[in-house]
Amino acid sequence: MTKPIPVFDGHNDVLLRLYKSPSTDPVADFLGGEEAGHIDLKKARAGGLAGGLFALYSPSPRTASTTESTTGALSRPLPPPLPMDEARASAAGELAILVRIERASQGAVAICRSTAEIKAAMARGAFAAVLHIEGADAIDDKLDFLDVLYAAGLRSLGPVWSRPNIFGHGVPFRFPSSPDIGEGLTAAGENLVRVCDEMKILIDLSHINEKGFWDVARLSKAPLVATHSNAHALCPSPRNLTDKQLAAIRDTGGMVGLNFATGFLRPDGSMRPDTDIALMVQHLDYLLEKLGENHVGLGSDFDGATVPQTIGSAAGLPVLFEALRAKGYSDTLLTKIASENWLNLLARTIG
Structure with a gap:
């Protein structure tokens, strides 16, 4: 059997899954492997998943109903803003799980704060976890909590998830739809972008609406990045990127991670x-055509989405690479998509 290609993935929600798990020991579940979920250490090793951005995500209470037709037409209202104390409680709980995983792993998992640390962890066979926050609902307008999270290892931040907060506005789960929905960044959001640039925190544009995207493009001097988004021309979800947005990402030397979520494919x-x-x-194929082979990677959304059952979990990543080989992708290009492009991008953003 061919050894799996080492993968650095742009987005997962395993910490939320573990936080919500009824298990009495989610840390042991992750380290020892379990039947549930897309990612644990056993599945990661089986599929070649060597590292990735681990999201802290604060869920909204399930209050809004969803309507979906047999054709996939979807309409779900944006959840209301999440109170900061609720957002902080879940973010802190998820972060604690990752810290405990690292501590209990005896070196098998490492929270990495730089690209050099990621490469060193991957070289010694440790799982390289980079801390991300998906929606800055837990962060105050003075950015005090941003400093706390940065000290804990935060190196990537999405200003919004698909609901409004004090920094800006996200896109709803609506299909079909343009991402050109509503207002962009607030004054606090503009300040957040400037400070993230100064602190070398990657700004993730995956959930932000189009006005907010262009606000970040205007303000940030860093490469534009969407960690887990696809092509709007192929799937007209507002979570996906228009050709104009893809061109802007290309022009800044940025990056897009392919989202495995079937609703965005x-x-x-x-x-x-x-x-x-x-x-x-x-x-x-489409992202490579629009961005070039140095600016496309994977952003699986494992443990946060329905993914194709032929992949199923992190253990199934080789299935995708075999399909790409069959399509004519070279080993050099596969290595770029698997990890090299992300590592180069992170070197130019977080350092």
Whole structure:
């Protein structure tokens, strides 16, 4: 059996899954492997997943109803802003799980704060975890909590998830739809972007609306990055990127990570596990055409989305690479998509 290609992934939600788990020991579940979920250390090793951005995400209470037709048409209102104390409670709980995983792993998992640390961890066979926050709802307008999170290892930040907060506005889960929805960054959001630039914190544009995207593009001197988004031309979800947005990312030397979520892959927007991975290849082909081979990677959304059942979990990553080989992707290009492009991008953002 061919040894899996080492992968650095742009986005996962395993910490949220572990935080919400009914298990009495989610740390042991992650380190020892479990049946549930997309990522644990056993599945990661089986599939070649060597590291990635670990999201802290604060869920909204389930108050809004969703309507979905058989064609995939979706309408879900934006959740209301999340109170800061609720956002901080879940963010702190998820961060504690990652810290405990690192401590209990006996060197098998490392929280990394620089690209050099990521490379060193991967070289010794440790899982390289970089801390990300998906929606800055837990951060105050004075940015005191940003400093706290940075000290804990935070190196990547999405100003908004798909709900408004004090920094800006996200896109709703609506299909089909343009990302050109609502207002952009607030004054506090503009300040957050400037401070993230100064602190060398990557700014993730995956959930922000189009006005907010262009606000970040105007303010930030860093490469534009969408850690887990796809092509709007192929799947008209507001979570996906228009050709104009892709051009802006390309022009700054930025990066897009392919999202495995079936609702952001399929032209009908349906969340179906029987989705053909040929659609993943199609989106990668398109992103490579628009961005170039040095600016595309993976942003799986493992543990946060319905992914094609032929992949199933991190252990199934080699299935995607075999499909790409069959399409004619060279080993050099596969290595770039798997990890090299992310590592180069991170060297130019977080250092």
